[in-house]
Amino acid sequence: xxxxxxxMARSIFIAVCISPALLLFILFMVVPTFxxxxxxxxxxxxxxxxxxxxxxxxxxxxxxxxxxxxxxQNTILLIVLxxxxxxxxxxVFAAILTREKLIGGxxxxxxxxxxxxxxxxxxxxxxxxxxxxxxxxxxxxxxxxNLENWQQLWLGNQDIVIYSVAGALVWQAxxxxxxxxxxxxxxxxxxxxxxxxxxxAGKIKQFTAITLPLIWNNIRTTxxxxxxxxxxxSFLLVMAMxxxxxNGSTEVFLSYMYDQAYSNSTYxxxxxxxxxxxxxxxxxxxxxxxxxxxxxxxx
Amino acid sequence: MKKTxxxxxxxxxxxxxxxxxxxxxxxxxxPVAWVFLASIKENAEFYGNPWAFPxxxxxxxxxxxxxxxxxxxxxxxxxxxxxxxxxxxLIIALPAAYVLSRFKFFGSGLLNTFVKAxxxxxxxxxxVPIFLLLLGWDNELRALIGEDFFLNNRVMLGxxxxxxxxxxxxxxxxxxxxxxxxxxEEAANIDGAGYFRTMFSVMxxxxxxxxxxxxxxxxLLFWNEYILALTIMPGENKTLPVGLLNLLAAExxxxxxxxxxxxxxxxxxxxxxxxxxxxxxxxxxxxxxxVKG
Numbered sequence: 001x002x003x004x005x006x007x008m009a010r011s012i013f014i015a016v017c018i019s020p021a022l023l024l025f026i027l028f029m030v031v032p033t034f035x036x037x038x039x040x041x042x043x044x045x046x047x048x049x050x051x052x053x054x055x056x057x058x059x060x061x062x063x064x065x066x067x068x069x070x071x072x073q074n075t076i077l078l079i080v081l082x083x084x085x086x087x088x089x090x091x092v093f094a095a096i097l098t099r100e101k102l103i104g105g106x107x108x109x110x111x112x113x114x115x116x117x118x119x120x121x122x123x124x125x126x127x128x129x130x131x132x133x134x135x136x137x138x139x140x141x142x143x144x145x146n147l148e149n150w151q152q153l154w155l156g157n158q159d160i161v162i163y164s165v166a167g168a169l170v171w172q173a174x175x176x177x178x179x180x181x182x183x184x185x186x187x188x189x190x191x192x193x194x195x196x197x198x199x200x201a202g203k204i205k206q207f208t209a210i211t212l213p214l215i216w217n218n219i220r221t222t223x224x225x226x227x228x229x230x231x232x233x234s235f236l237l238v239m240a241m242x243x244x245x246x247n248g249s250t251e252v253f254l255s256y257m258y259d260q261a262y263s264n265s266t267y268x269x270x271x272x273x274x275x276x277x278x279x280x281x282x283x284x285x286x287x288x289x290x291x292x293x294x295x296x297x298x299x
Numbered sequence: 300m301k302k303t304x305x306x307x308x309x310x311x312x313x314x315x316x317x318x319x320x321x322x323x324x325x326x327x328x329x330p331v332a333w334v335f336l337a338s339i340k341e342n343a344e345f346y347g348n349p350w351a352f353p354x355x356x357x358x359x360x361x362x363x364x365x366x367x368x369x370x371x372x373x374x375x376x377x378x379x380x381x382x383x384x385x386x387x388x389l390i391i392a393l394p395a396a397y398v399l400s401r402f403k404f405f406g407s408g409l410l411n412t413f414v415k416a417x418x419x420x421x422x423x424x425x426x427v428p429i430f431l432l433l434l435g436w437d438n439e440l441r442a443l444i445g446e447d448f449f450l451n452n453r454v455m456l457g458x459x460x461x462x463x464x465x466x467x468x469x470x471x472x473x474x475x476x477x478x479x480x481x482x483x484e485e486a487a488n489i490d491g492a493g494y495f496r497t498m499f500s501v502m503x504x505x506x507x508x509x510x511x512x513x514x515x516x517x518x519l520l521f522w523n524e525y526i527l528a529l530t531i532m533p534g535e536n537k538t539l540p541v542g543l544l545n546l547l548a549a550e551x552x553x554x555x556x557x558x559x560x561x562x563x564x565x566x567x568x569x570x571x572x573x574x575x576x577x578x579x580x581x582x583x584x585x586x587x588x589x590v591k592g
Binding site: 009010011013014016017018020021022024025027028029030031032033035036039089092093096100102107108109110111112113114115117118119120121122124125126127128129130134135136137140171174175179183203228232235236239240254257258261262267270271274277278282 | 319323324326327331334345349350392394395404420424465466495539540544566578581583
């Protein structure tokens with residue numbers, strides 16, 4: 001085969017292999033993403049009526065939209081709460097399962113990961129059953145222990161419903177992050193812990209002085225995960241569990257966007273929310289990763 | 300004296316650890332098991348003690364869910380959409396990942412960055428524009444031949460699922476291909492195999508371990524997805540999670556609890572069975588860079 005035809009064959013091979021993927025990626029991922037940005041500059045009331053270019057007007061309205069501000073606060077609250085609680089529990093359980101010799105350690109690892117394989121709609125169903133005020137699991141447990149005044153309308157009380165949602169998100173996430181932390185903890189040489197133990201460091205001291213600094217890079221990465229996945233999963237969960245209610249008290253960023261786009265048929269306004277959320281989550285992830293930056297320890 | 304004290308704190312520590320582990324395990328097992336039990340309870344049994352075991356197997360809930368709530372049809376739809384999506388994904392992502400990771404050509408670096416940037420695109424944002432895109436195509440098609448095609452189409456949903464999974468899948472497969480030595484390609488070349496032959500007969504079989512992980516992760520993703528399915532399947536061709544969403548809404552109107560739990564079992568049983576079979580591979584594969592949500 002001549003050099004030229006060989007080069008030709010190579011180019012054809014490359015083109016054939018890449019173009020389907022590239023085409024689909026551009027058509028169903030890149031173009032829709034640009035559409036979100038473009039549509040945010042239009043006023044568009046429904047499917048039949050025409051689009052009208054309004055520039056940044058949608059963003060200006062957003063600035064004074066109390067319901068958007070409420071969804072903003074809810075989202076921030078969920079991100080902070082879910083990240084802190086999940087991180088604490090998943091780190092502790094990961095350390096326990098990697099460091100301690102336990103009967104049934106593998107069993108626990110397998111069980112803890114189960115919530116992560118369930119559909120978020122199933123999780124919404126499970127937690128509706130847990131939180132049901134009359135025959136729900138949570139209130140009935142309080143009833144068994146004679147703690148009737150702890151019983152709540154978990155999904156009906158505007159002041160606590162956001163924490164009920166947070167509970168479901170944490171339940172869903174612990175096992176996932178635990179497995180992630182476990183794999184990086186497994187790489188820490190046992191001799192470090194032995195040396196520390198000889199010097200008289202207790203388990204908690206070993207955890208804070210050896211485990212945490214050595215997996216810090218992994219923790220940093222997961223912080224970006226917490227932000228982005230909480231924004232996304234809280235939307236899916238709220239859609240399936242509370243529909244944003246009662247009274248907008250569980251409305252989050254993306255559920256509000258969805259409401260505006262579909263229920264209100266104000267697509268442009270909905271997409272403006274999308275742009276703000278997109279930018280916000282990106283910035284937040286970048287800031288958090290910048291703040292938590294420190295020298296990576298080699299081992 | 301000091302030694303016994305040390306042993307006692309050790310024991311207390313161990314005890315504390317087991318209590319914590321068991322509490323978390325219970326908080327996961329009990330609600331899931333409770334759903335299974337509730338799925339065979341009679342409607343009257345839902346009023347009263349929620350911890351009571353069902354009097355006997357009330358299979359009627361499943362019959363009702365399958366037939367009256369249409370979950371049977373939705374199950375079929377989910378099976379079709381998920382298999383199509385996995386099929387599309389593999390035949391499209393595998394060659395692309397192979398070429399992107401092992402061939403240097405004009406613009407290959409840029410393409411790699413481009414695809415990686417796709418990891419940051421979230422399906423929840425783009426569901427609306429995708430819906431409008433398909434709607435626009437349908438409107439034009441209707442003007443031409445008087446029929447809809449793109450919305451409510453299981454093949455389209457499968458194709459879109461595959462498209463949205465491309466960045467992550469290509470990323471994962473590429474990182475695997477990169478680790479393979481180039482000796483195999485050279486040997487195949489000397490034996491006279493062309494590029495396609497080398498890819499299909501030599502390189503793809505070697506990627507089997509990562510292909511299995513790709514299938515596992517994306518099966519869970521596609522099977523459980525609901526926001527795209529909800530948006531672009533407004534008609535009869537609903538998938539299981541969307542059907543379950545309707546059942547949950549019906550429950551909020553407090554009609555019939557049993558079929559709702561039967562519906563939940565129908566959605567989660569396939570993933571649970573799969574998980575029990577492959578749990579080790581799944582959690583190990585996750586550390587390659589699993590992303591949920």
